[in-house]
Amino acid sequence: MNENIDARGLACPQPVVLAKKSLETSDTVIVIVDNETARENVKRLGEKSGCTVSIEDKENGTFTLTLSRTDAVQSPGDITSVPLSSAAGPNVFVISANTMGGGDDELGELLMKAFIHTIFDLDYLPDTLIFYNTGVKLAVKNSDVLDDLKQLEHDGVEILVCGTCANFFNIKDDIAVGIVSNMYDIAGTMSRAGRIVTP
Amino acid sequence: MMSLQSYYIVLFKSVSHAMRAEKILKNEKIPFKIIPVPKSISSECGVCIRFTPEYKEDIEAVFNGTVEYSDIRELN
Numbered sequence: 001m002n003e004n005i006d007a008r009g010l011a012c013p014q015p016v017v018l019a020k021k022s023l024e025t026s027d028t029v030i031v032i033v034d035n036e037t038a039r040e041n042v043k044r045l046g047e048k049s050g051c052t053v054s055i056e057d058k059e060n061g062t063f064t065l066t067l068s069r070t071d072a073v074q075s076p077g078d079i080t081s082v083p084l085s086s087a088a089g090p091n092v093f094v095i096s097a098n099t100m101g102g103g104d105d106e107l108g109e110l111l112m113k114a115f116i117h118t119i120f121d122l123d124y125l126p127d128t129l130i131f132y133n134t135g136v137k138l139a140v141k142n143s144d145v146l147d148d149l150k151q152l153e154h155d156g157v158e159i160l161v162c163g164t165c166a167n168f169f170n171i172k173d174d175i176a177v178g179i180v181s182n183m184y185d186i187a188g189t190m191s192r193a194g195r196i197v198t199p
Numbered sequence: 200m201m202s203l204q205s206y207y208i209v210l211f212k213s214v215s216h217a218m219r220a221e222k223i224l225k226n227e228k229i230p231f232k233i234i235p236v237p238k239s240i241s242s243e244c245g246v247c248i249r250f251t252p253e254y255k256e257d258i259e260a261v262f263n264g265t266v267e268y269s270d271i272r273e274l275n
Binding site for chain 1: 233
């Protein structure tokens with residue numbers, strides 16, 4: 001079955017989203033796009049999905065991509081999700097700082113807030129979130145992400161907050177979510193984890 | 200519970216604009232949340248500010264002349 005998609009004028013990532021959807025039901029998908037970014041993104045999707053991709057550059061600045069599924073390849077899974085089937089233990093997120101990445105702290109704090117908010121949208125919620133070092137500052141009562149953390153806890157995510165760290169920063173009484181925990185629990189949880197994610 | 204709430208988001212031209220806006224809203228004690236720009240709007244790695252509808256006028260007022268934003272729109 002063939003399907004034609006006219007993705008001209010559509011902003012990224014719409015052309016890719018539409019093409020991906022069509023590939024779930026059609027063996028051949030023809031996509032017309034009007035810019036090079038979309039061309040490259042759709043091409044990449046096709047290759048990732050095990051299709052042969054042919055591209056026709058038209059003179060009017062549009063590109064016609066033909067994605068043809070080869071017989072051996074099944075329908076693509078969600079390219080944004082990674083199966084956890086190989087993980088043999090809990091999915092543990094370790095938040096070792098109140099910043100995401102090193103370099104610029106102001107940017108890092110912003111990224112961390114966005115990261116924590118995004119946990120809700122993940123296909124696989126963590127089983128446990130561990131906060132240590134400056135990460136514990138995210139679990140205090142005036143934290144910008146307190147609502148998110150409370151909701152995660154409500155949804156069944158275990159939250160461990162390093163007591164030594166809270167003590168060090170003198171915020172032990174301000175910890176407003178999770179269990180104030182110790183190195184035995186934190187090290188034990190990490191050692192039993194099927195996989196550890198550290199933003 | 201969360202899906203029943205409706206939200207608006209403010210989009211910015213750059214991350215530094217979003218950072219400035221964050222500072223301003225904190226000072227004004229207007230509740231908001233920093234979230235990644237929804238994928239349906241842009242695939243670029245950006246952040247935006249999410250707030251509940253009752254603060255729309257306040258936010259427009261405090262941003263007026265202090266920080267440039269590209270759009271305020273309803274999130275659905």
